[in-house]
Structures are given as structure tokens and as C-alpha cells.
Amino acid sequence: MYAWIEELGTSSEAFSLFQSIFANTSDAILVIDKDGLIVTANAAVEKMTGWSKEELIGHRHICEVCVGMATCKEDTTCSDCFFKQVQIPSFEMRLRTKDGRQYPVAASSSQLPQGSTAKLVLILRDMSAQQQAEKERYQHKLTHYVIQAQEEERKRISRELHDGVGQALYSILVGLNVIGQSRINAQLKQHVAEIQQMAAKAMEEVKRMALELRPSALDDLGLLPAIRSLIKRVEQSFGIQVALDVRGDRRRYGPAIETALYRIVQEAMTNAAKYAQTDRLCIVFEDKGGEIVLTIVDDGIGFDPKQVETNGTGLGLFGMKERAQLLGGSVDIRSAEGEGTSIFVRIPLGKGDVEDDHSRPDR
Numbered sequence: 001m002y003a004w005i006e007e008l009g010t011s012s013e014a015f016s017l018f019q020s021i022f023a024n025t026s027d028a029i030l031v032i033d034k035d036g037l038i039v040t041a042n043a044a045v046e047k048m049t050g051w052s053k054e055e056l057i058g059h060r061h062i063c064e065v066c067v068g069m070a071t072c073k074e075d076t077t078c079s080d081c082f083f084k085q086v087q088i089p090s091f092e093m094r095l096r097t098k099d100g101r102q103y104p105v106a107a108s109s110s111q112l113p114q115g116s117t118a119k120l121v122l123i124l125r126d127m128s129a130q131q132q133a134e135k136e137r138y139q140h141k142l143t144h145y146v147i148q149a150q151e152e153e154r155k156r157i158s159r160e161l162h163d164g165v166g167q168a169l170y171s172i173l174v175g176l177n178v179i180g181q182s183r184i185n186a187q188l189k190q191h192v193a194e195i196q197q198m199a200a201k202a203m204e205e206v207k208r209m210a211l212e213l214r215p216s217a218l219d220d221l222g223l224l225p226a227i228r229s230l231i232k233r234v235e236q237s238f239g240i241q242v243a244l245d246v247r248g249d250r251r252r253y254g255p256a257i258e259t260a261l262y263r264i265v266q267e268a269m270t271n272a273a274k275y276a277q278t279d280r281l282c283i284v285f286e287d288k289g290g291e292i293v294l295t296i297v298d299d300g301i302g303f304d305p306k307q308v309e310t311n312g313t314g315l316g317l318f319g320m321k322e323r324a325q326l327l328g329g330s331v332d333i334r335s336a337e338g339e340g341t342s343i344f345v346r347i348p349l350g351k352g353d354v355e356d357d358h359s360r361p362d363r
């Protein structure tokens with residue numbers, strides 16, 4: 001191909017070939033004179049900047065189109081400007097459009113032979129879509145990391161509360177029991193009994209906190225037993241009735257799936273108990289083989305999900321969506337004022353997501 005172009009030499013065929021490449025390439029090509037004035041631009045420049053060729057050629061200085069070169073430390077800088085260099089094979093710069101927008105472009109520049117009015121040729125490629133994709137990938141990774149770290153930390157604190165503070169309180173209770181049964185006067189006995197009550201209350205509280213942070217049932221017994229005991233706690237604490245309907249296979253899933261679904265149910269139930277002003281809640285859990293479909297419905301006062309999204313009031317609904325998306329699934333929230341709230345969760349199940357061991361006590 002290259003030899004063929006060379007063979008064409010300076011013929012008119014070669015000229016029209018290069019003209020066609022110049023006109024049709026999706027990369028923007030700008031030619032700049034020694035004063036920085038744009039002297040040639042192809043159609044892609046018009047598309048990328050919003051300026052017409054007539055407005056650009058002979059009228060615009062390169063600095064009106066270029067905001068600056070990007071470095072790893074700065075968004076844009078004009079030090080070491082490409083215009084002063086002989087050749088830079090690749091760099092990143094920010095382009096300014098006619099309507100004042102800015103976006104990143106991958107660029108390369110090279111000086112033209114001396115003698116001609118043109119000094120430098122600049123080739124630009126729009127990188128905004130790639131950069132956006134890269135940003136989303138990074139945010140995805142970061143969210144995954146934060147959720148994982150948060151779960152690990154909850155597990156650690158829960159264990160320490162249960163095994164450390166919980167055990168210490170238990171020992172205190174046993175000790176107080178011994179003192180209470182020894183030969184002491186009635187007044188002191190009464191005092192010991194009061195402290196015993198306080199210690200028992202503190203122990204209950206520690207147990208509750210440990211459970212809320214990370215129930216050991218989730219790791220030991222699996223998702224459904226953990227959800228069942230969560231339901232019991234919510235029913236007791238908030239005085240609401242929760243109906244759980246389990247359909248399809250009953251099996252254990254990978255820890256990431258079990259944790260995500262548990263947290264989603266926990267958040268949905270807490271929200272319903274806090275805001276819905278209802279005393280009934282229904283959960284349907286269905287293992288469809290290739291995916292898990294979970295629905296949490298309340299018949300309460302409802303809300304406007306769009307408004308909540310724009311106001312950014314809480315993190316709960318956002319967290320539910322993030323957790324599902326990290327597993328390739330989705331959360332769909334349907335609600336309207338006066339019409340209750342339904343939350344639909346879908347989590348796909350791959351080969352490694354389901355544990356084969358049916359003997360595990362997960363029912």
C-alpha cells in the first residue's frame with residue numbers, strides 16, 4: 001500500500017487521494033502558521049469545534065481552540081506548549097468549542113519543513129467517550145472496593161463486639177450472680193440485682209448491634225435463614241408484619257451475592273418501616289435457575305423516586321442499585337405518592353455463583 005502511494009509520487013492521482021483522506025478522516029487536522037494562526041482545517045475540525053472552516057481559516061489563533069495540554073498533575077497547562085516543539089508524537093490536550101464547551105482530545109503535532117507559510121500540523125482525536133468509559137470503570141472499581149472494605153470492617157467489629165464485649169459482659173453477669181447469692185445484706189443484694197439488670201441490658205444491646213452489623217447466620221447458614229431472622233427483628237422492633245414467599249430452588253450462593261441481597265432486603269425493610277407508614281410488607285424471593293428475582297412491596301404512602309434521585313437525600317436507594325450493578329444485576333424502584341413502593345431486584349446467576357452442596361442448612 002505504502003509502495004503504491006510512493007509510486008503515485010506527485011501525480012494528480014496522489015493529490016486527489018491525499019485530498020480525499022484529508023477531507024474524510026474522522027481525525028481533525030489543523031495546519032498552523034508561524035504566528036499560531038490556523039491556515040488549514042479539515043471537515044472533522046468543524047465537527048469537533050463547532051467553528052466553520054470560514055470562521056477558522058485565517059481568523060482563529062490556535063489558542064482560541066486549545067485550552068492547554070493535559071499532564072498527569074494538571075488538567076491543562078501551557079508550559080512546554082506543543083507549538084514550540086519540533087514534534088510530539090502523542091499528547092493530550094483540551095479543545096475549546098465555539099459554544100465554550102471543553103473536552104479532551106488525543107493529539108500529535110509535527111513541524112512542517114521550513115520555507116512554507118505553514119509551520120505545524122496538528123492531528124486531534126475526540127477522547128471524551130473513552131475518558132467517560134474509563135471514569136465509569138474506575139468509579140465501578142472504587143465502589144466495589146469501598147463496599148467490600150465496609151463489609152469486612154462490619155464483620156470485624158461485629159465479631160469483636162460479640163466475642164469481646166459480649167463475653168466480658170457475660171463474665172460480669174456470672175460474677176454478679178455469685179455475689180448476689182452470697183451472704184450479703186439486703187440493701188447490697190438489691191444494688192447487685194440492679195447492676196445485674198443493667199449488665200443484662202447492655203449485653204442484649206451489644207448482641208443486637210453485632211447482629212445488625214453482620215449476622216453470623218449469613219455466613220454460617222446462608223441468605224434465607226439470615227433474612228428470616230432479620231424479618232423477626234424488624235417485626236419486633238417496628239411492629240410490622242412481613243410476609244416472605246420463597247419460590248424455586250433453595251440453595252447457597254456465593255458470598256458476594258448473599259451479602260448484596262441481604263443488604264438490599266435490610267435497606268428496603270428499614271426504609272419501609274421508617275417512611276411507608278404501613279404495618280404490612282411482602283417479600284418474594286425467587287430462584288429462577290439463571291437468576292434471582294427479589295421483590296419487596298409495601299402498601300404505604302409511597303414517594304417520588306425521581307425527586308429523591310435529584311435531591312440526593314439518602315444513600316440507601318443508591319447503595320441498593322450499586323450493589324446489584326456490581327453483580328451485573330439491577331434494582332428497579334417503582335413508587336408514587338399514595339400508591340406504595342415496589343422494589344424489583346434481579347441478580348444473574350453464573351456457574352460459580354451457586355454452591356452445589358445441598359446438604360448445607362440453608363432452609
Ligand SMILES: Nc1ncnc2c1ncn2[C@@H]1O[C@H](COP(=O)(O)OP(=O)(O)OP(=O)(O)O)[C@@H](O)[C@H]1O
Pocket residue numbers: 271272275276298300301302303308313314315316317318341
Ligand atoms: N418504602 C418507602 N416508602 C416511603 N418513602 C420511602 C420509602 N423508601 C424510601 N423512601 C423515601 O426515599 C428517601 C431516600 O431513601 P434512602 O434509603 O435512599 O435514604 P434515607 O433512608 O433517607 O437515608 P439512608 O438510607 O442513607 O440512611 C427517604 O428519605 C424517603 O423519603
Ligand SMILES: [Mg+2]
Pocket residue numbers: 267270271314315316317
Ligand atoms: Mg434508607
